[in-house]
Amino acid sequence: MSGPSRTNKWRLAQEKIIKESEQNCMERVYSSIGNSSVTAIHQKLDNLSSRLSSLESNVANVLAVVKKLAVNSKFTASVEFPVENLSSLEEINKKVEEDSQRYVALLRSTLMPEGVIKNLGRVLSLSLIMDMNYGGTFSKKGLNSFESLNSALYEAVKRDGYTFDDYKRDVRLAFSKAKNKVYKRNTELNKQKQQQIETIFIKEDETEETITDEGVKKRKKKKTIT
Known part of the structure; x- marks a missing residue:
């Protein structure tokens, strides 16, 4: 065991x-x-x-x-543009003179890529455009008299082969197009008003004729009864 x-x-x-x-x-x-x-x-x-x-x-x-982009964006530009009147335009011109680089960037973001012909209304209000032209002719205030702003506008839209003469031509064309739209619209409005007035006169004439016809009918009826 x-x-x-x-x-x-x-x-x-x-x-x-x-x-x-x-x-x-x-x-x-x-x-x-x-x-x-x-x-x-x-x-x-x-x-x-x-x-x-x-x-x-x-x-x-x-x-x-x-x-940095926000400083040079369209949102900032929209605060100052479009300029509403000549006094504001003079103030903007002074600001551009003091800080041209910033305003060139602002204007470029506002105008491009379409350019000044299509987008001048983003810089100047329509009422201001109607009171101005480029060269100051015909008793209008000239954009070229605001030298700092005018130069900044050119720099904003400048590209290869684009001269200052090209810029002046485009700005003049932009003024012309904007004004022609206003003239055309006013003409159409006046035409519509004239048509409305003529329609009112026609209706008034038709009403008078109806009343006259009824009076004649009533007189004829009385003679017949007599």
């Missing part, structure tokens, strides 16, 4: 040692896997943090550019 008992004990001890060895190996494996996973996660977090920092920097740069 003592022999087999000792054998069993020995076998049990061996099994225990084997189990402990296996358990230790598994713990070491799990520990190794866990450490590598944590290291990989840390690396990914570091990369993500770096990317976020780069993104924040890019966003800051974009915002700075947007602010």
